Amino acid sequence: MAEKKTGKRLFQYALLYKRTILIALAMLTVAVAAELTGPFIAKKMIDDHMMGIETPWVEVENQGEKTVLYNGQYFKRESYVADGDVIADGKLQLVQVGRSFYETRESLSFDGERTVTGDILTVRQGANEATYLVERLNQEQLFAFYQPEIKPIISLLAFYVGLLVIAAFFQYGKSLLLQKAANRIIQKMRTDVFEHIQRVPISYFDNRPAGKIVARVTNDTEAIRELYVKVLATFFTSTIYMTGIFIALFFLDKKLALMTMIVVPIIILWMILYRKYASKYNHLIRTRNSDINGMINESIQGMPIIRAFRRKEHTSKEFETLNEEHFTYQNKLLSLNALTSHNLVFVLRNVAFVVLIWYFAGQSMTAAGIVSIGMLYAFVDYLNRLFQPVTDIVNQLAQLEQARVASERVFELLDEKGEEVNVEPLPRYEGNVRFNQVSFSYDGENDVLKNISFDARKGETVALVGHTGSGKSSIINLLFRYYDIERGQITIDGIDASTLPRQQLRKHMGIVLQDPFLFTGTIESNVSLDNPEISKRQIKAALQAVGANRFIEKLPNQYDEKVVEKGSTLSAGERQLISFARALAYDPAVLILDEATANIDTETEAMIQHALNIVKEGRTTFIIAHRLSTIRNADQILVLDRGEIVERGNHDELLAQKGKYFQMYQLQQGKKIAEVV
Known part of the structure; x- marks a missing residue:
């Protein structure tokens, strides 16, 4: 079922560029038709012109086109005699025995094994035997009989060369258009995947390393590109070639053509069996490939830690384990291909030639052509041509299976539930935030927030403090709707946040993280994130602020x-200042500072604190801080412990309570005193 669905979706992507693909297939059909005329032309050259001189000749009175002067008489092939020719009584027939040609004034009644003794030709066919008086032709006489055939042979050769030129042109056009269509399809697919990544919930990335997701966008889509460029192109080409060859074989001999068609069900059966056994290896190979990408990505990001803690050897061993598993599965798949693909085609080819020999065995070759030399040549040529597309199909089965597995992985990502981008404008809200009995669990079992309730009014600064794991960041995640709650309610200006489109909700929010992320570009582009709505003047104003x-x-x-x-x-402080400017340039109604001053020196922190006192006017500001000295002026401080608000109030009120906040403050003050002393 899943396989059919995958195939259908791949076909739907192909339909996006069906015009280009259909033109390419039409060009391919013309090219194949042109190429497959070769054996027919060769058959005509052999039977009608090379071996055709063995057909009966009649004497004519006058010399003319296609006449031959022999022993003072003019002769013309019976098949070339026209209405205006005056026919005399003389007749002759040429007979080839070995490498020599003989002429006889009698017509052969049947054909079979030929032998010449002196000037007597003996023809035997089973129990039948006939003798004829013959005269051997010298080289000059033989060439004279071939002379009328030279021009038609040259014409046929020129015609075939012209067809090959046409075929080459159309093959080039076919390849160009198919590859262009394939590249367009993959471009569209990669765009779809990347855009969908922007829509899937943040929870999707929680347990998936970035390298594995990157592998789906790059490696897996590249494997699918190979499907359209090579695999499907090969299958289309081979199918049209085989169809053309079978049509040609039916023109030559229906019975033998039917015998050769046994190749088709064999190929179909082989494809089914191959995919059954190769599927497992391809799934494992793609999985290990993603694991390797994930580990490389993680190692590059954590390189300073790996070197600082001397974990290079351990990391290399982990990588080698994955690499060795990938190598093992690749080898198993290669062994499967090596043991089957070549052998299958080799066996089918030999069986076909055995059938051909068996079919023609015991049958005589007469000048009239029970089975002519040209017919035999054409059949052998077509059989050789038939097994080239068979070989191409079999050799692409491995790539087909890899592409199918890669497609499943890509479509699995595209099937992840996402939210369409809502472009309807949402008026800038005031920023009055309320959490009402909010409880939340990441795994659906263990609550990380329990009955959280508080109000944050416009222009207020609300600080969230507590030990690691107390739930501070989870509150911010819910506010941004990175996750949705099932119990309780979050409102902004009295409107349920779950009813607001995520993108429009976040449009009026800004965030500054402890570890700021800057993108490749310029300082200016990192502040605006290339948003055309933010002018250079606003960017500079935010940076100056x-x-x-x-x-x-x-x-x-x-x-x-x-x-x-x-x-x-840039230094950590400089990166953080740019991150602050980014948040301010978007003029948010709600500003979140997630331990934003943790990595900043004292001088920079003082500068930011001064700027914040200006820019947070009229905005609701949430501050997550471990350094309690940075939140002295907060309007409301919420102290969290194990997902619950255990204390709330301003700095002085909480110190007076001498609870958890007081203990944390004293502990930090003590550390500072100890450091100074």
Whole structure:
């Protein structure tokens, strides 16, 4: 069922460019038709012109086109005699025995084994035997009889060469169009996959390494590209070739053509059996390939830790284990291909030739042509041509299976439930946030938030503090609707957040993370994220508001300074300032600072605190902080412990309660005192 669904979806993608594909297939049909005329032309050359001189000749009175002068008489092939020719009484027939040609004034009544003794020709066919008086032809006489056939032979050869040129042109066009269509299909598929990744919920990425997802967007879609470029092109080409060859064989001999058609069910049966056994190996190979991508991605990102803790050897062994498993499964699949593909075609080819020999065995070859030399040549030529597409099909079965498995993985990602981007504008809300009895679990069993209730009004600063795992980040995740709740309610300006489109909800929110992420580009593009609605003036104003202009204006290209991936050429503080400016440039109604000052030096922190006092005016600000000194001025501090709010109030009120907040504050103060002393 899944296989049919995968095939149907691949076909639907192909239909997007059906015009190009149909033109390519039409060109392929013309090319095949042109190429497959070769054996017919060869048959005509052999039977009608090379062996045709053995047909009866009649004497004519006058010399003319296609006449031959022999012993003072003019002769013309009986098949060439026209209405205007005056026929005399003389007749002759040429007979080849070995490498020599003889002429006899009698017509052979039947054909069979030929022998010449002196000037007597003996023809034997089973119990029948006949003798004829013959005269041997010298080279000059023989050439004279061939002379009328030279021009038709040259014409046929020129015609065939012309057909080959036409076939080459159409084959080129077919290949170009099929590859163009295949590249367009994969371009569309990759776009669909990448866009869908933007729509799937954040929970999809929780247990999936980035490298494995990247493998689906790149490696798996590349395998599918090979399906359209090579596999399907080969199958289409081979099918049309085989169809053309069978049609030609039926023109030559229906009985033998029916015998050769046994190849078709054998190929279909072989494809079914091959896919059954190869499917398992291909699934394992693609899985290990994703594992390898995931590990490489993780190792590159964690390279400083690997080297700092001297885990290079251990990491290499883990990689080698995956690599060895990938190698093992690849070898098993290659062994399967090697043991079957070549052998199958070899056996089928030999069986076909045995059938051909058996069919023709015991039958004589007469000049009239029970089975002519040309017929035999054409059949052998077509049989040889028939097994080339058979070989191509069998050799592509491995690639077909790999593409099918890759398709399943890609469509599995595309089938993940996502949310369509809502482009309807949502007016900027005030930012009055309420959590009402909210409980949440990531796994559906263990609650990380339990009955969370609080109000955050417009212009207020709400701080979330607590030990690691207390639920601070989970509250922010729910506010952004990275996850949806099943118990309780979250409202913004009195509207249930679950009824608002995610994209429009987040449009009026800004966030600054502890570890800011910068994209490859410039400082300016990292602030606007290439949003055309944000002008250069707004970008510069945001950077100046957080004080980033102090270091930017010292750079060679200032705001157009290049930024590499993750902004590794900038300090942690500089990256964080750009991240702050990014949040402010979008003018959010709700601003979230997720431990945003944790990696910033004291001087930079003071600068940001000053900027924040200005920019958070009129905005609802949530601050997650471990350094309690940064939230002294918060309007409301929520102290969380194991998913519950255990204390709430402002800084002075919580200190007066001498509860958990007081203990955390004293602990941090104590550490600072110890450091100073």
